[in-house]
Amino acid sequence: MTDTALPLRDGIGAILSEALGEDVTVDEPGRLTGGASRQVWAAQARTADGTVLPVVLRRDPPGHGDAARMRAEAACLRAAAAVGVPVPAVLASADDAPGIDAPFLLMERVDGESIPRKLQRDPEFDRVRAGLAEDMGFVLGQIHRSAVEELTMLDDRDPLDALEDTYLGLDDPRPAVEIGLRWLREHRPPRRPTALVHGDFRLGNVLVDGTGIRGVLDWELAHLGDPIEDLGWLCVRAWRFGAQPPVAGVGTREHLLDGYERASGVRPTDAELHWWETFGTLRWLVLSRFQAHRHLSGAEHSLELAAIGRRVCESEYDLLLILDLLDEAVAPPEPACTAPTVHDRPSLGEIVALVAETLSDEVAPALDAARARERYLLRICVNLLGIAGRELDSGSDGPVTDLLAAVGCTSEAELAQRIREGSLSYTDSAVRRCVGTAVLTRLVVANPRHAVTSR
Structure with missing residues (x-):
């Protein structure tokens, strides 16, 4: 003890x-x-x-x-x-x-900035930002040259098998996950020689100053595997943090590969990088659900972990987007009018909105820099209140129930199982319409700003 x-x-x-x-x-x-x-x-x-x-x-x-x-x-x-x-x-x-x-x-402690939005936008990083995607590729090339003989304690399982095992262990069947698993199995590229894979290389886990990258942090997901996994992970839409450029919101895939080739002598094909970007998107989907499960199962009480549960639909959307499977989706209906009630105003939705606005506009600015943790948790609370308010306004689940019935299913879990066993194909337009519409219905409540029309 x-x-x-x-x-x-x-x-x-x-x-x-x-x-x-x-x-x-x-x-x-x-x-x-x-x-x-x-x-x-x-x-x-x-x-x-x-x-x-x-x-x-x-x-x-x-x-x-x-x-x-x-x-x-x-x-x-x-x-x-x-x-x-x-x-x-x-x-x-x-x-x-x-x-x-x-x-x-x-x-x-290494000096440098890690906050993605600062690295993407602040003028002090203008000079290094232009070459940051290439620099990140170069550092990944260095990482993949690390000697692995002394790293036998690291996991070296097939990453797709491991991801599927994690997903199945959650007992939460999801059609989007089943689609992703099936597509990845059908299109897998040849494996590269085994290397040290960082596992979470992205903005937020690198320190940058006016001279470039100063430190690579957070190695807890490191493992042995195909090195191109790290490159695909860096291109996952979640790690652009709302910015448009496809590599961490700061550069192009070509810049990333230029830096990687300069350090490693290897240049993956576009198809190879796309496969690993798709894998990374599915991986974040499953890991998000896994993290939320830690709270929802009672294993670890955490506001942060609970909030992640409402972000799973962002990765579902990103997965369908990268696989070009959103074209059949039906837009969710407009919010329903408030039903008559015996209660006085403000209504429940108005109360949620007012509390969120007060916390965001008045309470948060009053917390000084020394209370960064409290400000961070307060932002999570405000986001959750926003989700609650939008869900209150959203009314029914729209056409999802009817679309499930059209493919002979009573629930998304049943649809997931039928995609898994092969009795329904994700290429079928009715299946695509149902899956895409269900994901969009969740997304407009959880984070409507996440939806885009192109990858």
């Missing part, structure tokens, strides 16, 4: 003192935003001679640790550093420690 009474600050100090061989004091750590899977804390350490050492602690949520996964992450950082990949230096890593109370990884 660890000494749970030891403050996190003192736990970090003890670890650093042992790692550096000298006494170290640590200021009170501050939790960084994000971290739905892992907690991320930043702190300032000071040695006896006054040297300041900024550090970052990544740890599993106490009580929900995966020690083997954290050990693998540390090994990946060291392997990548050995071939010149810009990564934070690992200071210490262990399965547990007093005050930490979970598997952890302690690293030097």
